[in-house]
Each structure stands twice: as structure tokens, then as C-alpha cells.
Amino acid sequence: MNAGKNFIDKDYIENLLKTAVHTSDAEIDSYLDKAENFEGLKHHEIAALLVNNKSEHLKRIYDIAGKIKRHIYGNRIVMFAPLYVSDYCVNRCSYCSYNCGHKFKRSKLTMDEVREEVRLIEKMGHKRIALEAGEHDKKCPINYILECMHTIYGMKFKNGEIRRINVNIAATTVENYRKLKEVGIGTYILFQETYHQPTYERIHLSGPKTDYEYHLTAFDRAHEAGIDDVGGGVLFGLADPYFETLALMIHNEHLEENFNVGFHTISVPRLCPAQGMDMASFPNMVDDATFEKIVAVIRLAVPFTGMILSTRENHEMRKKLLKLGISQISAGSSTEVGGYTKRENHTEQNPQFFVNDDRDALSIISELMDDGYIPSFCTACYRNGRTGDRFMSLAKSGQIKNVCLPNALMTLCEYSIDYGDKDFNEKADAAIKRELPEIQNEKMRFLTASNVEKIQHGERDFFV
Ligand code: SAM
Numbered sequence: 204m205n206a207g208k209n210f211i212d213k214d215y216i217e218n219l220l221k222t223a224v225h226t227s228d229a230e231i232d233s234y235l236d237k238a239e240n241f242e243g244l245k246h247h248e249i250a251a252l253l254v255n256n257k258s259e260h261l262k263r264i265y266d267i268a269g270k271i272k273r274h275i276y277g278n279r280i281v282m283f284a285p286l287y288v289s290d291y292c293v294n295r296c297s298y299c300s301y302n303c304g305h306k307f308k309r310s311k312l313t314m315d316e317v318r319e320e321v322r323l324i325e326k327m328g329h330k331r332i333a334l335e336a337g338e339h340d341k342k343c344p345i346n347y348i349l350e351c352m353h354t355i356y357g358m359k360f361k362n363g364e365i366r367r368i369n370v371n372i373a374a375t376t377v378e379n380y381r382k383l384k385e386v387g388i389g390t391y392i393l394f395q396e397t398y399h400q401p402t403y404e405r406i407h408l409s410g411p412k413t414d415y416e417y418h419l420t421a422f423d424r425a426h427e428a429g430i431d432d433v434g435g436g437v438l439f440g441l442a443d444p445y446f447e448t449l450a451l452m453i454h455n456e457h458l459e460e461n462f463n464v465g466f467h468t469i470s471v472p473r474l475c476p477a478q479g480m481d482m483a484s485f486p487n488m489v490d491d492a493t494f495e496k497i498v499a500v501i502r503l504a505v506p507f508t509g510m511i512l513s514t515r516e517n518h519e520m521r522k523k524l525l526k527l528g529i530s531q532i533s534a535g536s537s538t539e540v541g542g543y544t545k546r547e548n549h550t551e552q553n554p555q556f557f558v559n560d561d562r563d564a565l566s567i568i569s570e571l572m573d574d575g576y577i578p579s580f581c582t583a584c585y586r587n588g589r590t591g592d593r594f595m596s597l598a599k600s601g602q603i604k605n606v607c608l609p610n611a612l613m614t615l616c617e618y619s620i621d622y623g624d625k626d627f628n629e630k631a632d633a634a635i636k637r638e639l640p641e642i643q644n645e646k647m648r649f650l651t652a653s654n655v656e657k658i659q660h661g662e663r664d665f666f667v
Contacts, residue, residue, distance in 0.1 A: 209416050210457045211398050216449045223250035231260050238503035239267050241274070249452055252500045253445040261496065268499035268527040271506045277604060277641070279579045279611040280571055281531040283331040283369070284324045284564070285513070287540045288312045288351050292337030294373075294410030296396070298441065298485065300477040300554075301337040303410065307478065307553060310540050311336075311343055314354050323543035325360050327535045327564035328622035330580045330614070331367045333392060335538075338373035338412060345379045348372060352386045362621040363663060367582035369434070373412065374421035380428030389585050390467050391425045392434040393418075398450030399442035406441060422458060431591025432467040433458070434511070439489045439497070440474030448497050452504050464592040468509040468531065471498055471524075475515050478553065495523060502528030507598040514538075518562070525576065535564030565627065568618070572630045577638060579611035580618055583666035605644040606667055609651040612638055613665045616658045 226247075234248040244252070252264060289311035292301040300307075312320065324332060334351060336343050348370065355365050367389040374393060383391065397403045400415050407413045422433045435454055437447040455465035473489055476482055489497070501510065512521060512529045514536040521532060537543050538554040545552050568578045583606070584594050597603055612635050619631035635655060642648040647667065654665040 209400075209419060211400070211419065211450050211453060213400060216446055216453070219246055219250040219449060220254060220443075220445055223247065223254045226251035226255070228257070228260075231255060232263075235260070235263050235267060235503075238506075239270065241271060241506045243506060244452075244500075244504040246449060246453065249449055249500060249504050250445070252503065253448060253496070264496065264499050264503065265527060268502040271502055272526065272528050272530070275506055275598065275603065276509075276530045277577070277608060278575055278638075279530070279577045279581075279607055280525065281331070281509070281579045281581060282329060282564075282568065283333055283531065283533050284327065284329045285333045285335050285371075285533060285536050285538060286317075286320055286324060286355075287335045287538060287542060288317065289336040289339065289343040289347070290540045291339035291342035292410075293339050294337075294412040295408040296410075296412060297406045297408060298396075298438065298474055298477070298480055300479050302479060305479040309342075311347070312351070312540060314350065316541060316544065317351050317354050318358060320541065320543045321355050321358055321365060322360070323547055325358075325363070325365060326622075328568070328580065328618045329535075329564070330363060330365060331369070331389070331582055332365055333369045333371055333533075335371045336373075338410070345375065345382055349382055349386050352383075352388070356387060363617070366664075367585050374418045375424075377424045377428045380425045380430055384429045388430060389582075390432040390434045391422070391430045392436070392468070392470065393421050394436040394438055394470060394472065395419060395451075395454070396438045397441040397447060398437060398454070399446055402442040419454075422454075423461065426458070426462040431462065431464060432585070432594070434468035434470060435466045436470030436472060436511075438472050438474055439494065440485050440487055442487055444487065444489045444493060444497055448501065451501070455505055455508070462591075464595050465505065466508050467591075467594065468511050469501060469505070470511040470513070471501070471529075472513060472515055491520060494520075495527060498524050498529065499527045507595060514561070522574065525571075525574075532567075534567040535562075565622065565624070569623075569627050569630065572627070572634055577608075577611045577615055577634060578618070579607070580614035581607065581610035581666065583610045586666060605642060605647050608638065608642050609647055609654075610666050612651055613654050613658060616655045617663060620658065 290301050291309050292303050295302050295304050352368050369389040369392055371392040403415045425433050459465040509530045510528050511531040512524055513533050539552055571578045615631055619628050
């Protein structure tokens with residue numbers, strides 16, 4: 204295993220990008236034929252697609268991304284909400300409002316406050332959260348994170364509970380990852396921010412996060428501790444986006460080679476304005492067209508990896524990217540410690556970064572239905588132990604349709620009855636009727652139909 208070693212070779216990636224501009228049209232076509240067969244892409248092929256800007260190739264890239272998305276993920280979109288529990292931070296990251304040099308009143312939630320935030324998140328219908336915190340060993344030690352998770356998993360509401368907690372906290376030790384595993388972490392999420400080491404070192408000015416290699420090898424330690432669902436990402440806007448995309452793919456391969464499974468999910472956050480940071484000092488901001496191409500190329504390169512988009516992106520961009528490969532989005536999000544409670548009380552807010560889609564959860568979820576998607580509140584894989592390579596085998600076998608679609612329809616039915624209004628109920632009923640025949644396995648189709656009926660009569664929490 205390569206733990207402790209930097210597996211990102213900067214010169215190699217830069218050379219790939221330099222050489223890629225000489226790729227012929229015929230070569231690009233052959234890469235696209237391969238991608239169309241869900242075979243993924245090699246480094247030089249990814250590089251060639253990234254640097255290429257010919258409209259006929261771009262059109263094919265988008266068409267194939269859409270085809271892969273529909274074939275593997277159908278029209279299901281998994282929903283989640285972030286929960287910020289502490290904004291204490293010892294790092295000085297120049298893009299982040301939690302930067303320890305910024306003066307603002309910091310806080311961490313008490314367990315009562317955690318309960319109140321979770322109550323409000325659940326009230327929106329969410330069953331899956333991403334728990335977020337700044338890095339501060341004293342104010343926010345691992346035991347605090349574990350206590351939050353215990354508290355959240357221990358809560359039961361009239362209509363259900365939070366059934367999966369993904370965790371996005373700073374790179375840590377094998378021992379701490381083991382503790383997270385023991386309390387039932389879903390996916391461990393960590394963004395490399397940038398894989399370009401000189402940039403990484405320039406923008407991480409002090410604190411433990413300055414250690415590029417320690418951050419880079421966090422997933423190796425998580426795997427060593429038994430966490431086999433890990434979610435990567437870069438913060439687009441810090442360095443050359445094509446370099447970042449290739450490096451992300453190389454990281455994925457590193458995990459596949461060493462642990463038999465790559466990223467469970469890839470997030471594609473783009474840098475947003477935040478308190479105390481100056482957008483003018485980030486010359487690598489990614490324009491919309493480039494961003495769309497990157498999302499589509501990732502979809503082609505790793506067809507079986509889920510892709511996450513947050514409310515950093517506006518409504519219009521989300522709509523476009525959902526077609527190209529995004530399979531999971533947040534809705535009704537607050538990116539602030541205690542933010543859901545503040546929103547409920549109409550108190551002034553101070554988020555980690557400013558979100559670009561501030562519509563309420565029901566509006567976003569309802570619009571997904573108008574656009575033909577099935578919002579899914581499914582958490583079944585993790586609860587059935589289908590994590591790591593067990594999930595990937597399911598995805599690659601094509602069986603995902605016989606498992607994910609039933610779960611999506613059953614959880615949508617729950618959501619509709621428990622959180623929807625009349626208009627939403629009608630849309631959901633129509634969508635469930637429309638989609639049920641799409642479940643190919645007959646036994647599963649009957650089971651789903653029967654469970655939907657039971658949900659309509661008051662039973663809850665069916666999953667396969
Ligand atoms: N503290 C954890 C760590 O060190 O990785 C992660 C938690 S932080 C709350 C989650 C993510 O927010 C960061 O990894 C970073 O990518 C993102 N973030 C920070 N500042 C941002 C900004 N200005 N715009 C968009 N995303 C930002």
C-alpha cells in the first residue's frame with residue numbers, strides 16, 4: 204500500500220495536458236466510443252477530452268454523459284442536507300471564512316442545539332445529512348463529533364429519523380477513523396481542495412492542513428480503519444481545473460489499486476465568495492462552460508461513481524448538471540453552525556460561504572419532479588452493508604435498477620405523505636405509477652408496489 208506517499212505526480216499530469224492538445228479527431232472519437240460502452244477512460248484520454256473544445260466533440264461528450272447518467276442512475280436524485288456543528292478552526296486557509304485569522308463569534312452546537320438543528324432538517328424530509336466541522340482538536344475533538352453522531356442517530360421523529368450521517372471533517376488518524384466507523388459513519392468526505400502542491404502550500408498558510416501529503420493520504424487511513432465509502436473532491440477555482448480533474452481521477456485509481464474500490468462519491472464544489480476572502484486573489488475561477496465539460500468528462504471517466512452537487516450552484520446550473528451526471532444534491536441547506544435554527548427564528552446569518560440556491564427544500568424537490576426526476580431519500584445500501592466494493596459490484600452488474608429504483612419510490616412515497624402538500628402528492632403519485640413498471644425484476648416490482656400501499660396506510664421505513 205502507498206500510504207504516506209505522494210502518488211500525485213505533478214510533472215506527469217502537466218505533460219499529459221501538454222501532449223493532449225495534439226490528439227487527433229479520430230483518436231477522440233475512439234475514446235468516446237469506449238466511454239459510450241461504460242468502459243471508463245485512461246489518463247491520456249481524459250486529458251484529451253478536457254483540453255478539446257471542438258463543438259462536435261463537446262456535443263458527443265454531453266450526449267454520452269447524459270446516456271451514462273440515465274442508464275446507470277435512471278432519473279433518481281438522492282437528497283441530503285449539510286449540518287454544520289462547529290466553526291472553530293486552527294487552520295489559515297485563504298479561501299475559507301473559518302480561517303483562524305478571521306474575527307467572528309465562533310460557536311459549536313450543544314447537544315440540545317444539535318437536536319434542534321436535526322429536528323428542523325428532518326422537518327424538511329431529509330433522512331441523510333453531511334456533518335461538517337472546522338478543524339480544532341481542543342474545541343472540536345473527535346469525541347465531540349462522535350457525541351453528535353450518537354445524538355443524531357438516537358433521535359426518532361413522528362415520521363422517521365436521520366438514517367445516514369456522512370461526515371466531512373479534517374484529515375485525521377486511523378484510530379479516529381476507526382471510532383467514526385464504530386458509530387456508523389456513512390461516507391467519509393474530504394476535499395483535497397487542490398492537488399496542485401505548490402498552490403496547496405501557498406493557500407494553506409498555517410495549521411495542520413498545511414501538510415499536503417497527510418491530507419492526500421487521509422482516505423488510505425480511512426480505508427485502513429475499515430471505512431470503505433469515501434468521497435473525494437476538489438474545490439474548483441484554486442488551481443488549473445484540468446489538472447485538478449486528472450489528479451482526482453488518479454486519486455480514484457490509487458484507491459482502486461490499493462483497496463479494490465475507488466471513490467464512492469465525487470463532489471464538485473466551486474469556490475464561492477465568503478466572509479473575509481477576496482475573490483480577486485483567485486485567478487483560476489472556473490467559468491460555467493468549462494465546469495459543465497468537467498462534470499461531463501468525470502461522468503465518462505468513472506461512470507459508476509456518484510456525483511454530488513451542493514447549493515453552491517444556482518438553480519439553472521444545477522438543472523444542467525443533473526442531466527450530465529450529478530446523482531446527489533442538497534436542498535434547503537444552511538452552511539452555518541446553528542443556521543437552521545437561525546433561519547427558523549429569522550435571525551441574521553453568517554454562513555461558511557454564500558449559497559446560490561436558497562429556495563426551500565420542498566420547492567427544489569418539487570421542481571425535480573416537474574423535470575422528470577425521482578427525488579430519493581434512500582439510505583438502504585449503507586444500512587444493508589452494501590458499502591465499498593459491494594456497492595460497486597451492484598452498480599457494475601446493472602442490478603442497481605432493481606434495488607435503487609424500488610428504494611427511491613418507497614422513500615418518495617414516504618416523503619410525499621409526510622412532508623409534501625397536495626400539489627406534491629399528486630405529482631408523486633403520478634411519478635410512482637409511471638416508474639413502477641420500470642422495475643425489471645418482477646418479484647421486486649410486486650414487493651415495491653405492496654410496500655407503497657403499506658406506506659400509504661401508515662407503515663414506514665421499507666428498504667431493500
Ligand atoms: N474542515 C474540514 C477540512 O479541513 O477538510 C472540512 C469542512 S469544511 C466545513 C468543508 C469544505 O468547504 C472544505 O473542504 C472546502 O472545500 C469548502 N469551502 C471552504 N471555503 C469555501 C468557499 N469559499 N467556497 C466554497 N467552498 C468552500
